[in-house]
Amino acid sequence: MPRASQLHLHCPAQSQYVAPVRHALTAFLEALEFERQSLEDITTAAGEALANIVEHAYVKGACPAECYFDLRASVNRRGRLCLDVCDGGLFLERAPLPGRGFGLRIIRAIAGELTIDTSSGTRVRMTFDCKK
């Protein structure tokens, strides 16, 4: 019987950490034998949520030690993946700049469910019912 699995990564909220975290998530999903297309879509959605933290979550000049992002992936025995991408910043409620605003649209097109909780920092929760 497949086992439930978890991945937890915590990094400074800087652009150079986004790709390594995405690659680690890829390796995790490969180990769980996710099908190529779902794996790529999930890591694409994760990449967008992480990029949003780097770009929007923290004000310029904030103490770098307090600027982090946190990714938790958990897969249950039925292959349902819950992906939380969190930060300790402030969600910016505003209309996207011209030629922007694709990230959340991309996530919505991929994830089965998306919730954004802004009660303490921001937690973007995405769930995926996956083909493995």
Place this chain on the structure above:
Amino acid sequence: MSAGNAVKIIRLSGELEISRKYGLRAALTLSEDAAPVLLDLGEVTYADSIALTELLRLCVDAQRSDRPVAMVIKTPQFARLVQYAGLAGAFKIFDDETAAREYLAGLTRR
């Protein structure tokens, strides 16, 4: 002279993502000449919304000066990203360079 000689080719490869934001902007900024633009993105292994924004910017700039743009995209992740972002109608996408060149040559012949 074949129309192919007059095409401005921009080739990018690897992962087009947030850590390359400023490099992408520089690579995707058009010079003043009037040549049609072929964006060869066939060797791109991953792209994100930052890349889409820079590509969109280039297309808008090119349109202003009446320069056609053709893109070669081969990676399934990249092709799906464009669909998910709702940008399929904004870009002229081909899956090989010959088809992209033929499209540009056809436009310049008219």
